[in-house]
Amino acid sequence: MANIFDKYEKTQEFLICIDSDGCAMNTMEIKHRRCFAPEMIKTWNLYEKEDYILNLWYDINLYTKTRGINRFKGLAETFKIISNEGIEIDDLDSLVNWVETTNELSNKSLEREIEKTNSKALKMAYEWSLNVNKSIEQLPKGDEPFENVKEGLETLSKLVDVAVVSSANGEALDDEWNRHNFVRHLKALLGQEAGTKQYCISELKKKGYDEKKILMVGDAPGDLQAAKNNNVNFYPILVNKEGYSWKRLVNEVVPKLMNGTFDEAYQNQLIKEFNDSLK
Numbered sequence: 001m002a003n004i005f006d007k008y009e010k011t012q013e014f015l016i017c018i019d020s021d022g023c024a025m026n027t028m029e030i031k032h033r034r035c036f037a038p039e040m041i042k043t044w045n046l047y048e049k050e051d052y053i054l055n056l057w058y059d060i061n062l063y064t065k066t067r068g069i070n071r072f073k074g075l076a077e078t079f080k081i082i083s084n085e086g087i088e089i090d091d092l093d094s095l096v097n098w099v100e101t102t103n104e105l106s107n108k109s110l111e112r113e114i115e116k117t118n119s120k121a122l123k124m125a126y127e128w129s130l131n132v133n134k135s136i137e138q139l140p141k142g143d144e145p146f147e148n149v150k151e152g153l154e155t156l157s158k159l160v161d162v163a164v165v166s167s168a169n170g171e172a173l174d175d176e177w178n179r180h181n182f183v184r185h186l187k188a189l190l191g192q193e194a195g196t197k198q199y200c201i202s203e204l205k206k207k208g209y210d211e212k213k214i215l216m217v218g219d220a221p222g223d224l225q226a227a228k229n230n231n232v233n234f235y236p237i238l239v240n241k242e243g244y245s246w247k248r249l250v251n252e253v254v255p256k257l258m259n260g261t262f263d264e265a266y267q268n269q270l271i272k273e274f275n276d277s278l279k
């Protein structure tokens, strides 16, 4: 089967892979604050301790080491914590068990599990997940790239090959990157259909880039892991400091990468800074 990687051609010595949500595009806050979290409160009728549960959701999904976690894992984590605090979630064990054992955390896989188990918690998680998708579709198309992304892409694309490596839905990704007229700066726009981030980086590596000449730019620990597993460099876009991070990417990080001074000590310093930025 022909795939997106067959068409890909390396044109520069260096490759920068860039995650989209929460890294280039300011989409995470709005999705969690207006869709994921309120739909959870509604589906499980958690209004009584709403503020506490909302803040817990934001911490798990945005501000701590689990930033960027899959929605179902985030849900199970939140519910495990609140149930320890005495807030009862009916049939929680079924949800936790599915999250821990399934090899695919998706609506489709959840449907199959519901057919097998008829579990109440899984049915509610499914309903929640569909409602989240609907509410995301209804968000105003006001999503914007972070500050300095536009200028950054313009500069970088003249120096290096640039590819977006994201686990977002391909259609949404196409829409966002075309709307802002950024696709012209890219060698590839890879969403979840192209494979995991780790897989996409490994396929791009096969196009002939030296490992040390590849940089993964991301905002979540999963991005760091995908880079590490491919033995390529990582640069963090720090939460709430995105504009600064993009400026530094262009003015300091890519120059260091290109002149050979992006060394282990520098990489470790960046990773430490990233870890310190997430509680």
Ligand SMILES: [Mg+2]
Binding pocket: 019, 020, 021, 022, 023, 068, 218, 219, 220
């Ligand atoms: Mg991200």
